[in-house]
Amino acid sequence: MKLTEKIMYEASYTKDVSFEGIFWMGVKTTGIFCRPTCTARKPKFENVEFFSNTKDAMMKGYRPCKVCKPLENLNVTPQSIKELLQEISEDPSLKLKDDDLVKRGLEPATVRRWFLKHHGITFHAFQRMFKLNTAFKKLRQGESVTDVALDTGYESLSGFNESFKNIFGASPKNSKIEKIIDLKRIETKLGTMIACADENGICLLEFSDRKALPTELKGISKHYNANIVQGENPHFITLENELSEYFEGKRKIFTVPLSPVGTAFQKQVWKILQEIPYGATRNYQEQADILGNPKSVRAVANANGFNKISIIIPCHRVIGSSGQLTGYGGGMWRKQKLLELEQAILF
Template identity: 35%
Template sequence: MINNQERKAEYYKALIEKRSEYEGVFFVGVTSTGVFCRPTCPARKPKYNNCEFYETAQQALLASFRPCQRCRPLSHPNQVSDIVRLLVEAVEQNPEKRWKGQDFRALCIDESTARRQFKKRFGMTFVEYARSRRMGLALKSIRSGEKIINTQLASGYDSSSGFRDAFSRIMGAPPTRLDDSRILKAAWLDTQLGPMVAIADENELYLLEFVDRRGLEREVERLRKRMKAAIIPGQTLPIQSMERELTQYFEGTLTEFKTPLHLIGSPFQQGVWEQLRQIPPGEKQASIRALALTN
């Protein structure tokens, strides 16, 4: 998400004026409707406070926004192929779905062709596109920090089954079973390098990762199984500490992170990490020597 206030003001002005030269420069996510649009979308313009601006469609998808049906941000300025259009529509019909080979065959689509066309058109493969949509849906509860039932209703899942599926695929347990397990809490952190997800208990930080990282779902699943825990939206002191330290780090006022960490690894891995933690900031050669000593 673009956080610079001057740039947001510039983009909002371009949105209001429907300036075509900004096509491909930004996408706007509208929090009141849950959709993201092109700068020239013909729909009624949202209020400034309801707008979030993104440089790529993938960022908007990960932030839980779905493509606008009026301006079709994934089909402009150049018309996309029938394959791309069909797959985008299929994802919207079932955004929680994990795509496999037989799903492409059922649509009479070659999987490698879909991968190539999506990569050329959107800068990401179809699987990455579908995953971003699915991740955005499940991470919506983390991003908002709202109660699970409120997120379920806001997502439009009247029967709750769709939301439960999406949530459990990322966090490992359906909402109604969260009380049966050890609880870890997860929060969405906006940083200068992009949004991150932090997972922690009341004492230590277990995971800090970019939300668009490939394999994040598997990483969260491994953490959940190893700790025999459920993961729910929420804040803890370690998460708040890490958020403060990241802000200070990017402001140039912090060089040493002190948030307590829960490191999960073998004795050998623990030893390597401990050696690395002793290296002063910016000491590249020291880090190489430390790694050499442990190999």
């Protein structure tokens, strides 16, 4: 489909997120330019022009919109929130109240709205979840309930027991939950990603605006009978370092351990995906041939779609038999950008 001005205008009018990163719209009457999903009032068609990158828009004299902030990555975590997350990570026993936020120059209502939008809970609830994630791990390592309660900042054992029960459905001594799945937001050049990991490795890495993300998180939680809670994990350190190197063009192979959740067949397909070299592409038929079942093209395509570990299990390297780009959960524009980064040659 040819990307015409009318298609781009309609995408902007409907705030179609699938066009993020593909075009930017300049508004002649205001002198600003926006991303396709900008919530500001849409101008008339005759008052706009379109650009394939932000540099061209600025060279034409347009200023970035203060509403949609087109120069920032989509859903980027504000620096002030990053600092809060880092502070909590370094000392889970902290109990930051609204007054503490104000002292840090933050508006409590703004912080609350951000956490509700991106985590589905308030900042204070987030702090409790992070604290209890730390407590859960300490208990699994054999530490006493009393010591863990005090180390994580609780003033009374009863308060700790009540908070633990509210989150995990049972007291610290009687919890039947097998494990905790750690979750973390990671910033990349193509937008914010959500990573999940257990003790064995990364089990999810998706862009935060992927529509299937809530379903994927529920599936992982059910598979392990586990709560998914914001928290630190040693595998996140390796993941963040390697992702940074990848986006800088300095890494072609990932070494971070993986712990994928899927059927035996899906894992076979994902293994084949990992064997596609950096800078190369394959189609579904080629995947099926390598699998030893040439007629399993549709099943292979479905398995690709269920991949929950983007980039590392590189389903973006799979294209149509005609050489055209096919669907990608993170958005077609991201698939194109990833292939451009890897300088893949499309046939």
